[in-house]
Amino acid sequence: MDVETNSSSLQSLQDRYILTQIGQQQLAFPSQWVAEILLIERSQVLILPFYDSAILGVVHHRGQIVPLVAIQQIFEGMAGATREIISVVQLSQKADSLAGIGIVVDRALENRSHEQFTNAFSEHDHVAVSPQTEQTILLFRPEMLSDRLWEPQCSQLV
Amino acid sequence: MTVNSSKPVLRSAKVTSNESIPQIQVNSPINPSFNKRSFWSSLRFKATFLAIAIGTLPVLVIGTAGYSLADRIIREQVRLRQQSDAELVADKVSRFMFERYGDIQILAQQPVFTNPKLRSSTTVAEQEQFLNNYVKAYDSVYSSIEFIDKDGNDIAVSSAAAYENHKNDDYFQGVIATGRPFISQPRFSSSTGTQQIFIAAPVRDSETNQIIGLVQTRVSVAAIKELLSDFEDVGELHFADTSSRIFLSTEEIESDDVPEKNSNEPQEIDEEQDDQSLDEDESSAHVGELANDLFPDLAQLRETATSGVLLTVDAIDQEEELLGYAVLPAIGDLPNLEWFVLVETELEEAFRAQQYLQRTLFVGTLLSLVIIGVVAGVIAHRGVKPIEEAAATVEQFGQGKFETRLAIRGTGEVTTLNINVNWMADQIQALLETLQQNAAQLGQQNTVLSTLARSEALIQGNTREASRAFTEAIAHTLTVERVSIWLYNRDRSVLSDLDQYHLSSQQHTDGSDLNEADFPKYFRTLEFEPFIAADDVYDNPATQELLISELGWSDIQAILNVPIQIAGRTVGIIRCDHLQTVRAWRADEQAFVTSLANLVSIALESEFLQQEVSHLLDVVSEVEDGDLTAQAKVSDRTTGLVADTFNRLIERLSDVLTQVVQAAQQVSARANQQKTMAEIVATNTEQQAQAVNQVLQLTEQVEQAAQGSAEKVNATVVSLQTMSVAVGQGQTAIATLTQGIDVLQEGTDRIVQQMKTLGEFVGLADQFVQDQSQIASLTQTLALNASLVAARASEQRDPRQFAVVAREFDAIANHVSRLAQQTNEGLLTLEQRSTQIHSVVSIIDANIQSLGGLVRGFTEGVDQSSRVFGNVQIVTNNAVNAGETVTQANYAIVNAAQSAAQVVREIATIANKTAELSQQTRMQSEEVDTLSNQLLQSIQFFQLPTGMNDDNDLQPRVDLSQVQETTLDVNSNVELKDISEENRIQSSSELEDLGSKSRTSDRFQISSEAL
Structure with missing residues (x-):
């Protein structure tokens, strides 16, 4: 295989998005930020009682402790339907401070290239529109998860 | 005073010559029971008995109480003494044995035996001399003393003993084994022929402290017996060892030669003080026997106490005995021998004091009883005697002997009683005399009175x-x-x-x-x-x-x-x-x-x-002469009543005459009434005949109607039979219908079951779909992960990293392949399930088809039954029609019957009328009869006073003419009554004839002629 031609195709491979469905909202993760998509049984989740309700708990995966964030709680202020097997998008090393945490999504939809969006994501524009469904797609950003999530909630102790 | 001295009875002395004087009867013995008075109910007996009872009862009670108290105390004391005796004896023997025990220990420590130098320096003879001295010093206590080496051989013995080997004896073995002094149980020694107690102690070398031998002493049992000579008065003593075998007893054998023995005994004791004789031992009873066998209750006592008293029966001589029992007490370091002492006393002897007491009390009580009885009897006699005398005198009074008097002595209550009794007797005598005098006079007066009355x-x-x-x-x-x-x-x-x-x-x-x-x-x-x-x-x-x-x-x-x-x-x-x-x-x-x-x-x-009677007779004679105006004088006596009645009789005579006239007029009027009534009766009877004809016609109508209704009823019966057949058919059809419904029910049940199965299958299919969707999501995730891997791989230029990626791809490929397989399997399962569903659906279809067939059959059945019930309706209609006809016919019958009833009612009314009329007729006939009877009576009564005829001359003639026209003959009247009851029509016609006959009746003509 020709390396030169491959490099462009490889570049296209890298510049992709993992499209997920969370409630009514679609969320796109840049594929570089995604380490793996996990399917976890709910019984394996260890619940952390003194944290924000968005923290679903932690799970042990491949020698790592993976905290699970129910992003639907942040978006819509409510937990979605509970499933026995939950899909989790584990963030990779590229996500800096958020590396290793798992974002709980309803469903992992598809792998989509940059071109497949009608208007690509820019630095300031984090919203794209799906060509098939005309639905707005949000781009995942670390700012979505506030730092308060990682602090134990004293109020819940009271 | 003499009770029996009685004068002749007053009654017999004073009998008067006049027989008419009533006798005053003085009742001989008033109370017959006086004579039968028994000794037991007499005052004397009661008083004596009471005095004796009061005097003796306290003595008896105190005596009995004292005796029982003393008896209890004495018994207790005897028992205590027996027990203390036994304990004393036991203590004494125990001390004796303790001394012997001390002796043997002292002997064993003698330097002659212990000091080896001294031992070797002294000869056996010297040692024996020492032992002999010791035996002599304890006069008659020890039979012998022996010094034995540790092999059991005698080294030195006192004079009375022989050299032997003692290795097998119990004391030897006991001492060697324990190293302590030993006291054997008493046993028979062959060497002396007596009962011996062996006491042994070890001899230790003073230097080495080794047991070099032992000292043994023998104590004869007789020595113990000697010791007990102080206790002879206590009773028979028995000693028994651990096994309750009696080894020493002071009781003598009671045999024929006892007296001889007794005479010999002192000598023997004197002679054989040192050497206790075999004979003496054997003379003691019970030796060698078991105490438990002799005294049956002993074993029980021994288990519970170390000392006590027992009331038991000697097993040998069967005497009741009091047995004191005590175990030898332990003194100092004397080993426990477990011997025990029995003190036996005969019960009689033990309780002799009690018997004396009993006898004294009994005799004393008896004596006091006799003395008190005598004294009480005398006192009671003295007290009762005057009362008895008074009673006897009063008894004499009761028998009528009032001359008896009581003697007056002293001033006591009895004397007052006697004085009163005497005074009473005086009064009774005086009363009797007065009474008799009065009776005599009364008799005389009565005689006079009866004479005058006659x-x-x-x-x-x-x-x-x-x-x-x-x-x-x-x-x-x-x-x-x-x-x-x-x-x-x-x-x-x-x-x-x-x-x-x-x-x-x-x-x-x-x-x-x-x-x-x-x-x-x-x-x-x-x-x-x-x-x-x-x-x-x-x-x-x-x-x-x-x-x-x-x-x-x-x-x-x-x-x-x-x-x-x-x-x-x-x-x-x-x-x-x-x-x-x-x-x-x-x-x-x-x-x-x-x-x-x-x-x-x-x-x-x-x-x-x-x-008055003479006056009445005068008036009657006046009336006899025909003067009805004469009246008797009425007074308030019985004769006045007679006069009054007589006056009224005369008044009645005139009344009767007027009555006769009135009755005759009434009779003629009634006869006319009867005639008209007879005519009415005749017309009524004709009406009745017509009515009866109507009834007959109506009855025929009723008969026809009844026949018509009978025919209708027959028709109804036939149609009802048809209906019953139709109903039978209907029942069969309904039974078939019921069967069909049952089958339908079964089919429905089966369909329901199959639907359930179908539901299960559908559930399974759902589950499968879920599985498939899961598999699909897994596949998708896998694909996403693969894309991620692919992206990562694209970043890498290192071929080694590619290898990693390749491996990951391989893993993903494996996953996918597994997923594909799973999908395949799932599809297969789905296929199977769907075939099953198909089969189930086809079964349901078949069932529904069969159900359709059933429903058709059901419909046919329903048609059939509807047809059958149509038949039933027709038949019922027929029956209803027939019923209506019957009803109509019945109506006709009812109408006819009503008409008939009305007619009959009319007849009844007429008959009633007729009956009333005839009743009236009869009553009138009776009245006529009565009237004529009255008339006859009056006339007969009228015939008596002849004076009246002249006074009322005109009136009876006028009456007689009327009577002749109207009055019926009495005989013909009776005939009319009979006939009226038989036939009214006939009677009505005959009445006229009779009426005419009555006019010519000649009875009254005769009576009028008489008038």
Whole structure:
């Protein structure tokens, strides 16, 4: 295989998005930020009682402790339907401070290239529109998860 | 006083010659039980018994209580003493053995034996000499002392013993084994032939402290026996060892040669003090026997206590014995020998003191009983004697012997009683005498009275004659100087003297009068209180008036004034004048005069009666002469009633005549009424005949209607039969229908079941779909991960990293392949399931088809049943039609019946009318009969007074003419009554004939002729 031609195709491979469905909202993760998509049984989740309700708990995966964030709680202020097997998008090393945490999504939809969006994501524009469904797609950003999530909630102790 | 001395009974002594005097019966023994009085119920016995009881009971009670108390204390003491004896003996023997135990220890420590130097330096002879000295020192205690080496051989022995080997003896082995002194149980020693106790102690070398041998002493049992000689009076002593075997006993064998033994015994004891004889040992009873066998209750006592008392029976001589028991007490370091002592005393002997006490108390009580009994008897006798005497005297009184008197002694209550009894007897005697005198006088008066009552003058009503007899009788009987009978005149203002008798001159006078004006008080007193019994005339103001009369009665001193009464009204008096002296009028005298007054009243009464009867006879004779105007005088007596009745009879005669006339008129009127009634009866009967014909016609109609209804009923029956057949068919069809419904039910059940199966399959299919969707999501995730891997791989230029990626791809490929397989399997399962569903659906289809068939069958059945029920309806309609016809026919019948009923009612009404009429007719006939009868009676009654004929001459003739026309003959009337009951029509026609006949009846013509 020709390396030169491959490099462009490889570049296209890298510049992709993992499209997920969370409630009514679609969320796109840049594929570089995604380490793996996990399917976890709910019984394996260890619940952390003194944290924000968005923290679903932690799970042990491949020698790592993976905290699970129910992003639907942040978006819509409510937990979605509970499933026995939950899909989790584990963030990779590229996500800096958020590396290793798992974002709980309803469903992992598809792998989509940059071109497949009608208007690509820019630095300031984090919203794209799906060509098939005309639905707005949000781009995942670390700012979505506030730092308060990682602090134990004293109020819940009271 | 003598109780039995009695004079002749008063009654027999005083019997009077006059038989008419009633005898005063003095009842011989009032209470027969006096004679039968038994000793046990007598006062003497009771008093004596009570005295004895009071005297002896306390003695008996105290004696019994004292005896029982003393008995209990003595028994307890005896038992305690027995026990303490046993303990004393045990203690003494125990001390003896303790001394022996000390001796042997001292012996064993003698330097002669312990010190090896001394031992070796002394010869055996010297040692033996030492032992002999020791034996002698303890005179007769030890039989022998031996020094034995540790092999059991004798080294030195006292003189009485022989050299032996003792290795097998128990004491030897005991000492060698324990190294301590040993006391054996008593046993029979072959060397001495007596019971011996072996005591041994080890001899230790003073330097080495090794046991080099032992010292053994033998103590004869006889020595212990010797020791117990102080206790001979305690009783028989027995010693028993651990196994309760008796090894020592002081009891002698009771045999025939005991006396000889006794004589020999002292000698033997003297002779054989040192060497206890075998004979003596054997002479003791019980030695060698077991104590538990001898005394059965001992074993039980031994288990519970170390000392005690037992009341038991000797197993040998069967005597009751008191047994004291004590175990030898342990003293110092003396080993426990477990011997025990039995002290045996015969029960009799032990309780001798108690028996003495018992005997003394018994004899004492008996003596006191006898003494107290005698004293009590004497006292009771003295107390009871006067009462008995009094009782006997009173008993004599009861038998009528009132002469008996009680002796008066002293001043006690009994004396007062005696005085009273005597006084009572005096009074009774006096009373009896008075009573008899009165009886005699009364008898005389009664005789006089009965004589006078029978007198001729009284019966004939001759008052004057009777009163003469009465005054005479009173004067003689009561010894009164003057007796007079006075009668009131009509206005009660004058008392006239009927008769007066003077006893002294025996003359009768009469004719003097007492005017009310002269003696007003006397008359007034007589009016209210006619009975005057004045003992002294001066005491009575009424009688006082008589004294100042001019008739010379100033010498009267006592007056008895008795009224003569007829029908409660005083008509006169009898007066008795007693002269010179005051006289008490006794009750019997007053009664006698009263009786005579009654006789006078009877005489007066009979005189009145005779006057009235003669008057009546006069009037009757006047009526006999035909004077109906004559009337008898009516008085208030019985004869007045007769006169009244007679007057009324005469009045009735005229009444009867008027009645006869009226009756005759009534009879003629009734006869006319009867005639019209008979005519009415005839017309009614014709109406009845017509009505009966109507009834007949109606009845025929009813019969026809009934026939019609019978035919209809037949038709109804036929149609109902048809209906029943149709109903049977309907039932069969319905049964088929029911079966069909059952099958349908089954089919439905099956379909429901299959639907359930189908539901299960659908559930399975759902699950499969879920599985598939899961697999799909897994595949998708896998694909995403693969894309991520691919992206990562694209970043890498290092071929090694590619290899990693390749491996990951491989893994993903494997995953995918597995997923594909799973999908495949899932599809296969889905296929199977769908085929199953198909089959189930086809089964359901078939079932539904079969159900369709069933429904068709069901429909057919329903059609069939509807047809059948159509038939039923037709048949029912037929039946209804028939029923209507029947109803109509019935209506016709009802109508006919109603008509018939009405007609019959009419008939009934007419019949009632007829009946009433005939009743009236009959009643009238009866009335006619009665009237004619009355008439006849009246006429017959009318025939008696002939005087009436002239007075009422005109009227009966007018009546007779009317009677002749209207009155029926009595015989024909009776005939009419019979006929009217048989046939009304006939009677109505015949009545006319009879009416005409009655006119010509000749009965009344005869009677009118007689008139």
